[in-house]
Amino acid sequence: MPKLYTGAEIVFKCLEDQKVEHIFGYPGGAVLPIYDELKNHTSIKHILVRHEQGAGHAAEGYARSSGKPGVVLVTSGPGATNVVTALTDAYMDSVPLVCISGQVPTHLIGTDAFQECDTTGITRPCTKHNWLVKDINDLSEIMHEAFKVATTGRPGPVLVDIPKDIQFAKTKYKKPKKEKKLNGKSNNKFSQKQIDQLIDLLKNTKKPVIYSGGGVINSGPKASDALREFVELTGFPITSTLQGLGAYPGDDNQFLGMLGMHGTYEANNAMHDCDLLINIGARFDDRITGKIDEFSPNSKKVHIDIDPSSINKIIKVDLAIVGDVTKVIGKVNKTILKKKNGHSKSNKSNIAKWWEQIQKWRGKDSLNFVNSNDSIKPQHAVQRLYELTKDKDTYVTTEVGQHQMWAAQHYKFNKPNRWMTSGGLGTMGYGLPAAVGVQIAHPEKLVVDIAGEASVLMTMQEMSTAVQYNLPIKIFILNNQYMGMVRQWQELLHEKNYSESYSEALPDFLKMAEAYGCKGIKAENPSELDEKIQEMIDYKGPVIFDCHVDPNENCFPMIPSGKPHNQMILGPNDQEENKIKGKGKALV
Amino acid sequence: MPKSKSAYSVPTKKEKSDTYIFVVWVDNEAGVLARVVGLFSGRGYNIESLAVAEVDAVKNISRITIVTTGTPQVIDQIKLQLAKLVPVHKVAEFKREDKNVIFKEMALFKITGKKKKMEKCLNACKKFDLVILDETKTSKVIQITALRREIDKISKKLKPWGLISASRTGAVAMTRGAKIFN
Numbered sequence: 001m002p003k004l005y006t007g008a009e010i011v012f013k014c015l016e017d018q019k020v021e022h023i024f025g026y027p028g029g030a031v032l033p034i035y036d037e038l039k040n041h042t043s044i045k046h047i048l049v050r051h052e053q054g055a056g057h058a059a060e061g062y063a064r065s066s067g068k069p070g071v072v073l074v075t076s077g078p079g080a081t082n083v084v085t086a087l088t089d090a091y092m093d094s095v096p097l098v099c100i101s102g103q104v105p106t107h108l109i110g111t112d113a114f115q116e117c118d119t120t121g122i123t124r125p126c127t128k129h130n131w132l133v134k135d136i137n138d139l140s141e142i143m144h145e146a147f148k149v150a151t152t153g154r155p156g157p158v159l160v161d162i163p164k165d166i167q168f169a170k171t172k173y174k175k176p177k178k179e180k181k182l183n184g185k186s187n188n189k190f191s192q193k194q195i196d197q198l199i200d201l202l203k204n205t206k207k208p209v210i211y212s213g214g215g216v217i218n219s220g221p222k223a224s225d226a227l228r229e230f231v232e233l234t235g236f237p238i239t240s241t242l243q244g245l246g247a248y249p250g251d252d253n254q255f256l257g258m259l260g261m262h263g264t265y266e267a268n269n270a271m272h273d274c275d276l277l278i279n280i281g282a283r284f285d286d287r288i289t290g291k292i293d294e295f296s297p298n299s300k301k302v303h304i305d306i307d308p309s310s311i312n313k314i315i316k317v318d319l320a321i322v323g324d325v326t327k328v329i330g331k332v333n334k335t336i337l338k339k340k341n342g343h344s345k346s347n348k349s350n351i352a353k354w355w356e357q358i359q360k361w362r363g364k365d366s367l368n369f370v371n372s373n374d375s376i377k378p379q380h381a382v383q384r385l386y387e388l389t390k391d392k393d394t395y396v397t398t399e400v401g402q403h404q405m406w407a408a409q410h411y412k413f414n415k416p417n418r419w420m421t422s423g424g425l426g427t428m429g430y431g432l433p434a435a436v437g438v439q440i441a442h443p444e445k446l447v448v449d450i451a452g453e454a455s456v457l458m459t460m461q462e463m464s465t466a467v468q469y470n471l472p473i474k475i476f477i478l479n480n481q482y483m484g485m486v487r488q489w490q491e492l493l494h495e496k497n498y499s500e501s502y503s504e505a506l507p508d509f510l511k512m513a514e515a516y517g518c519k520g521i522k523a524e525n526p527s528e529l530d531e532k533i534q535e536m537i538d539y540k541g542p543v544i545f546d547c548h549v550d551p552n553e554n555c556f557p558m559i560p561s562g563k564p565h566n567q568m569i570l571g572p573n574d575q576e577e578n579k580i581k582g583k584g585k586a587l588v
Numbered sequence: 589m590p591k592s593k594s595a596y597s598v599p600t601k602k603e604k605s606d607t608y609i610f611v612v613w614v615d616n617e618a619g620v621l622a623r624v625v626g627l628f629s630g631r632g633y634n635i636e637s638l639a640v641a642e643v644d645a646v647k648n649i650s651r652i653t654i655v656t657t658g659t660p661q662v663i664d665q666i667k668l669q670l671a672k673l674v675p676v677h678k679v680a681e682f683k684r685e686d687k688n689v690i691f692k693e694m695a696l697f698k699i700t701g702k703k704k705k706m707e708k709c710l711n712a713c714k715k716f717d718l719v720i721l722d723e724t725k726t727s728k729v730i731q732i733t734a735l736r737r738e739i740d741k742i743s744k745k746l747k748p749w750g751l752i753s754a755s756r757t758g759a760v761a762m763t764r765g766a767k768i769f770n
Contacts, residue, residue, distance in 0.1 A: 129674040309668035
């Protein structure tokens with residue numbers, strides 16, 4: 001007779017078979033049997049967080065930086081509700097997470113028992129799928145399917161809710177089935193005909209632009225290689241979304257910088273004026289498109305995406321190719337190379353004029369800012385951080401707000417999976433716990449959270465986690481005492497009524513570092529900045545870096561709401577020149 | 589255009605909405621209806637009627653029929669979003685005007701009053717596959733099957749003649765001929 005295992009044992013056997021090495025979690029009444037079993041499984045290390053939201057974001061950082069699914073273990077009721085923000089964040093940014101939650105025993109479900117909540121009901125809209133395990137005999141299959149759903153097709157979070165009595169009940173263990181078909185949920189159904197259509201478009205274009213997104217990162221490092229080859233073969237300019245940064249080298253000449261609301265002048269104008277737009281793994285988010293009616297009005301549009309529901313959702317396209325980026329672009333490259341053997345005429349000469357135009361836009365130097373000797377400009381701080389860390393293989397996470405945009409604009413990423421930020425949901429408090437997860441996945445690498453003082457306070461408790469596991473994460477806080485992006489919008493749109501966006505009381509971050517048992521560093525003057533950043537990098541342990549920056553700095557360039565790409569507001573230099581203050585206000 | 593103070597763009601011109609019928613084959617498991625209905629409410633789609641029941645007890649498949657309205661772009665999205673749900677096997681959609689598809693609703697009416705008025709009701713309902721399910725001296729319960737707008741019309745007509753209670757199903761649909769949805 002085969003051996004019988006408890007539900008808790010089966011959970012771990014599944015995790016082992018799925019090659020899970022780390023889980024992020026927090027114990028509680030309804031998951032105690034699973035926690036009890038932890039000691040018997042030495043290949044799996046549990047990271048104890050300080051709040052379940054932190055577990056979720058840490059697992060996201062772990063997943064984004066390693067390409068493996070992040071695993072979260074929480075208890076019922078408040079444990080599950082606390083993780084909802086992280087699940088929603090992962091859903092919006094397509095991050096594979098498997099969340100296991102405890103539940104009250106099956107006979108108490110529906111009785112308003114202690115720490116009971118309708119976990120599957122609450123998480124239904126923020127997961128790809130979820131399961132309430134009511135029968136121990138279903139547990140192994142559900143666990144394996146959970147990993148499959150989370151990691152295939154467009155990745156995303158899933159949740160498995162396991163009542164306490166199921167964790168105690170016994171049954172046989174079932175190994176994962178190989179090649180189980182999930183009724184067509186992973187899509188890779190493009191044809192050579194579609195590839196040929198794309199090649200035809202490439203041949204005839206005079207003003208092309210490639211717009212790549214997080215799908216390239218999610219498709220794995222090979223997708224980035226394929227993308228780089230494609231850009232080289234075609235000679236086309238390329239821009240990237242916030243999530244796509246790093247798929248193509250940020251310091252390469254063909255890279256136009258990020259596009260969208262705070263994207264560069266050249267990237268946005270190229271999007272507006274192009275005659276061929278190739279979207280690779282991006283989703284025409286509203287921060288990217290600006291005004292839909294005037295979005296890239298004269299272009300043929302191609303959309304390559306693994307999720308068929310992304311196609312034509314916002315922008316109607318002329319050619320849709322549903323498939324995995326690695327496979328699609330790999331095929332495109334092969335076809336280009338094959339055709340080139342026939343006749344060596346390159347279309348690079350066709351687009352020479354286009355490049356001239358792009359150089360003119362570049363001349364605007366839209367990321368410029370007026371530097372100062374008296375106060376640290378936040379853009380300058382990010383630039384110095386970049387210069388001092390670019391030779392190391394640095395991993396950067398961020399919170400959400402102005403600092404996030406400055407990091408995206410001024411930190412140049414050359415490899416995929418090095419940039420972890422909350423784009424879709426825009427979760428303040430994402431960066432610190434995400435840095436914890438990144439450092440767990442890459443113990444020897446430099447991990448920096450470029451943070452704002454308001455955001456970082458939302459999940460500050462996870463410093464305690466970093467100290468417990470001696471994770472040398474660097475929390476680089478651009479401290480301007482404001483919720484900067486809120487203040488910027490209030491300045492531009494609400495007649496400078498800074499309603500509740502100033503923090504009257506902030507903690508002393510040096511003392512806070514000391515209280516958590518890590519190192520605190522403060523910089524207030526541009527002249528000391530480099531030396532202090534170096535001190536942070538050299539310190540072998542977690543650091544909170546309190547960088548006092550100019551509180552009045554705004555993030556430019558910027559597309560005002562309801563405007564198309566070619567009507568950007570540029571930075572202070574340009575505003576001085578053109579005196580657009582009055583008119584600029586009307587623009588927003 | 590009025591000045592926008594929002595960080596979001598203002599809505600653009602609207603396309604014309606049409607009525608469509610979705611047929612969705614799903615695993616008959618706990619929560620599956622909530623997933624389908626939640627997708628509609630969560631994304632702001634509209635449900636005019638809904639009918640659901642198990643159609644294959646061996647394979648454990650239920651068939652959900654949903655009547656909805658939307659622009660072609662929205663209808664396309666509904667279809668693609670439904671297809672992404674894990675327990676959904678296939679999705680078919682067609683316009684209400686589609687001549688190749690039959691769709692029917694059923695209604696139960698309770699009529700009370702004088703014999704003469706009840707007779708009038710029965711006559712009016714005759715062309716809708718009338719079945720009398722229950723009779724007393726002063727009441728009748730009848731069943732009709734028809735199109736939604738026909739049932740709308742007839743129930744309005746029957747009200748003054750003694751219709752005191754009506755119970756209706758959502759629409760169910762089937763293609764004409766030997767072909768099936770795919």
